[in-house]
Amino acid sequence: MADFKLYLICGVGFMLDSYDLFIVNLASPIWAYEFFTASSLAKTTKVPPPTIPFLVRGCVNAAANIGNVVGQIMFGFLGDAFGRKFVYGKELIIAIIGIIFIISLPVNGSKGLTTGVQKMWWLFGFRLLLGIGIGGDYPMSAAIVAERSTLKNRGRMLGWIFSNQGWGTLLASVVTCILLPIFKKSLVGGHFTKIDGIWRTQIGLALIPCFALLYFRFTMPEGKKFLQSTELSGVYKANMSDIDIEKEKTFTGVNGQPITDRRASIIEAHAAQPPQKNHQMTAFVDYFSHPKHALTLFGCAFSWFLVDVAFYGVNLNQSVILADIGYATGATPYEYLLHNAEGNLIIAVAGYVPGYFLTIAFIEILGRKWIQIQGFLVTALMFGILAGAPNLPSGGRFACIVIAQLFFNFGPNATTFIVPGEVFPSRVRGLAHGFCAAVGKLGAILSGIGFNWWSQKDHAKYKGSIGLSGVLWIFFAMELLGAIVTIFCVPETKGIDSDAIDYEECQARIGASHPHLQDSHAEKNFSH
Template structure:
């Protein structure tokens, strides 16, 4: 677009304020990933403390044993995910309707409050309620943080910067592994799970103030609000000049957010960004939240049948939690491989190869796995099967887990950008919620082998949707990617 007023932003060099926005935006995703892994640890602490040591937690244990155990386990594991869907849709809409700045910081406050209240919960139903509050904050973080980072980024580094925001998930996963294992090893079970839950409040709390201070993005200020002065000041925040005259054509009625207009004009694109994210999170959350359930049958439970002391139980529990977190260690470099290559290889290629390799790995695991009741065996060494399973986490992260977050922040026009991202993210969390809630029942009804067959199929569908429906935003301005016409008079260069 020859008269694009945002050329100064697109061509600016990477600078300290880009990094500041990255940190401010990224801490929410640290908390999101921390929560994904830590809830599986919290469940393990509550259930295993009773199962292997007879440790009863009043207000909690009675819900997680007996006939209703599957229902309450699934609800606790998925409660934050269900409300994240609401947060993604609501904050995404508000971000386009009222501006990114208006709500930035609210989601971090919800994350902080939800995590703290979770740690203080007197019983399981209230823990579910407080985690639901946290889920609203997690959901709200997706469209607002992604959009703000995307709209402030230069073209050369945009993919890298938005992916770096998301890569805080890698750090959150490692933090959960460390906090979970140390708490389980050193604290009584009824204290350990509360420390695990409460720690998630810290990273979100550190950015509430910073988020309130981030200026409205220059693109939203100019295109949606028609405020030239605000847009120019925002551009200067990252050391750029906005190339637009002080006189501005008033935004016409089409710049107002209209959901029906959005759905009519971008339905196929939405199927691409939302559908691939839905498929990705089916795999990511199903194998993530219940990673210990997948891995324990491979290596066997570390718990002996003769645990006689709390110290022995703590040691065995910490060992099991660490084993369950190993796939996240394998996946960790996948995030940063994506960061390093996303502006070189492009979003589309990384997403397609990720889905394809995931499908191949899931397919191999399903072919070599045999299950009789709860007993699992392999036609190859169990260690090799474990490595193949763990590698799926690397290609999830060096693949669709990163790119499904980045792409919706680039392919929609300014007036619909956070809405498009919010709907896409909500679709992903819907897949996450469904698989998280149903996983225990699916294990019981169809077994692990058929679960991996299903994961193989959805991975291939994800690759096909990407090839057919996703455009490549690499090295293009946001306006060119979204084919967005800007009703402004630009300054002569």
């Protein structure tokens, strides 16, 4: 029951996150029809929709991810410095404010917004704010779930939480398929000023789970494991002078050898105290000054960057890709938008969502590292086929996209979220996970802004463009490099207790600097 409640509180947040992040893929063609079609030409407008200026569309696509970077670093730090309880829920308030302002876009030239470009910049600004709130959910939910799960089910639990991204994407497609027939008359008749109800409803529906979650996030208690781990930062500075230690049991270390978890058992007076923020940056810098930990941070962050370049490049622009392979077609704007939504729905059902459940099923059997490597390699193969065989029938190209989506999620898109939540100890987990996620989102921003320009076929008009095949070759290289980085820089975290390892390392360092302290504490604490 406790696991199910945790799943709802943290998991529904990720469903919302994914819904908000990917709805832009389905809303963009609607914005193009509404904002960039002259009313005098509305009934004769071309299909597909008018082109949104590439820089503007790229910025709107990337806006939430830019906000993510800020939110992930900021809330990761605040969560470690002030505690999960103090921070959790505040990121949701920021997301709610962002959504309200997005759907409140003034109409008919009011508030000085007379052009499509001006309206798109309004959307950019408040999608940026929305992204800050969404970004804060990554480190907070990962840390909270990891600190409340057992070693045997931690990876599966993190997988369950993250799998809600799939449901969010699926829900976005379903909602769009339901809304479009309601506005069919306006779309077929070319009355595009009347279709803003589609995208306002698409985005506004996300407010329902937001408000439903607020109470539960605000009332979630602080985790005992976090309190113990953050106390270790202060204790380490004080040379273990005011803490009692108790023997517990043996866990597996990063090298596969058994270690003894002599976990700090904080006395009640200490457990009741909030973590001291003045220790936080010192603890973070001290922990990652060790070359082994720095390499792990690099591996987790860079592999997340590499997968997000391709993952968000595809998902934020899936409508463009479907149109290029000849799937999103139609004689009218209504048919075009409906086929586009149906294509996204099929990809979500056939590849996107099943990939998450394969990860959940096999993560405690195969391990995180193997799943991440094979996911990188299979997606690289799919992008190589798409890039190298441009004359492949549309059915074959569509199948490649579905398989790529399957192995994104039965692969690095899931594991790059899971591993940082497990490999770093609780006292630095929030900021470390937020840092890795933020580096990943830099890859998403790169794709979000650059994809529409780079994928153009008219090289003379669009300087530096390389066509869709060229972009897919870049994705191929990124995925291949991701597999290499994973092999050499990302540890296996199956069965690993990072807090136990952290305690052992602190003991060893204190012992090396002050042997008499280590000996006296060992005698004091383990003689019983």
